[in-house]
Amino acid sequence: MYKNNSVVVVVPAYDEETQIARVIETMPDIVDMIVIVNDRSRDQTSEVIRQHPQYGAGRVTLLEHEVNQGVGGAIATGYMWSRDHDYDVAVVMAGDGQMDPDDLPAILDPVVDGQADYTKGNRLVTGEAFKKIPKVRFFGNSALSLLTKIASGYWHVADSQTGYTAINRSALRAIDWDNMYKRYGQPNDLLVKLNVAEMRVIDVPIEPVYNVGEKSGINVRKAIFTIGSLLIRLFFWRLKEKYIIRNFHPLVFFYAMSFFGVGLSAALFIRLIALWVGQGHIPEITFLSWLFSFSLGFNSLFFAMWFDYEENKHLNPPLKHREIKRKPRPG
Template sequence: MYRNKRIAVVVPAYNEETQVARVIDTMPDIVDMIVITNDCSRDRTSEVIREHPGYQSGRVTLLEHGVNQGVGGAIATGYKWARDAEYDIAVVMAGDGQMDPADLPAILDPVVDDEADYTKGNRLVTGEAFKKIPKIRFFGNSALSLFTKIASGYWHVADSQTGYTAINLTALQAIDWDRMYKRYGQPNDLLVKLNVAGMRVVDVPIEPVYNVGEKSGIKVRKVIFTIGSLLVRLFFWRLKEKYIIRNFHPLVFFYAFGFFSIGVSCLMFIRLLSLWIDSGTVPEITFLSWLFSFSLGFNSLFFAMWFDYEENKHLNPPLRTRDVRGRRTPR
């Protein structure tokens, strides 16, 4: 236990026969149960787990997928197990050893102190992040984090793709895990669902860990477009669910008018270029129409985002600083 809270760590594993034993061996004593979801691995992952003393002592639970469901599906299976077993907090740590166990207390503390319902590691704020994280992944992660802010309503959240997280039982019970996105976009999907459910989310700085023998299956260029399209759908779903169905807010009018005006400005810009090419001069009326519609659309979207920021500020509280003994200090 950790400060009178029962802790379960969910470990999604796919072809991790060389890494999973290390993950179990380095798991801190504060963890009560290690729940490993074998996502239909094609290697000896299951055998390695079953042969480990941790499994034989009962500290490790192995869940097996008959069909590969992706990392999001593996996490959801572990979450459901922790929810049904009524663990106070469920943490996610990867099966490839990329998450430092030394960061676990920092991830847990805001949830234990009831400052947050969900905490997530943030690798982008440390001074070593740019040096340690592969450059294409660093910039891809940064771009997705920006779009996730807009889609989720958690404007102070960064490093949206990190999997090092902790969630309390209240939030576990509030989410329908069977309808959760099952691939690499699961963290983004979860943030949007948590926002609609009114859950508090806090970022916790952690050190990035790479080159420990892990093998990444992420194709960054493909993932960016896949998750990007997912974020667009989630953005409009959140607007509908949160600001129309559950509690109406006028920001939907600003977003609607903003998108409409930007669309009109795009058409006007195409017409402007066409007339410019044909005549060799810039038509003043068309130029002013384009400038007016673009300015109107930009301002409407800006105000809509500002309203969204203010509406969700209480769900994204700042992280309290702690002294060397882990005690809270004033903000």
């Protein structure tokens, strides 16, 4: 229990036989139950879990997928178990030991104190992030985080790809986990759906943890394009659900004008270059048409984003400062 709230930690695991025992052993006492979802591992992950003393003591529950569903599918399975067993807060911590247990109270506090429905760890705001996170992953994460801000409407949420999160009972019941995105885009998909459900989300600074024996299965370059295309679809889905179906907002007209204006200006720019190359000069009407469409597109885009920011500001409450006490690491 933590501040009279029951806490379950969901641990998605895939080929983590070397790391999973450490995750169990370092789990803080405030955690009531550890639910490990073995996503059809090819190694001895399940055997290591079953042989652990805490499994026999009843503090560890093992769920096993018959078919590999990806990290998002494993998290969704754990969330549904947490919802069905009526826990107050469900936390996600990876099975590779990359989440610092010392950060857990900071992740939990905004949720149990009623400030937020969902918290996300943010590794990018600490002074050590650029030094500790591999550079390709750092820049890839930063790019996806920027796109996620636009797609989700949570303009103050960064480090969209971190898996260190906490979610309360209300949010667990508000999301359709059966239709959750199954792969590495799950955190992005969830943020969009939380926004449509009017759930409050807060970023919590956490310590980046690398080189503890983890093996990354992410192809960063491929993930950027895959998750990027997912975010485009989610953006339009959110506009439809939130601003047309559930509650109308005129910002949809500004977004529509921006897409029209930017598309038209791109076509006119190509024509402008073709005329310059072919004739050596640009007709005045072509240049003015391009300038008008460019101004229309980008002004409409900025107004639409500003309206979206204002509409969602109440879902991004500020984090109350809290000092995190860390245990000294060996070595």
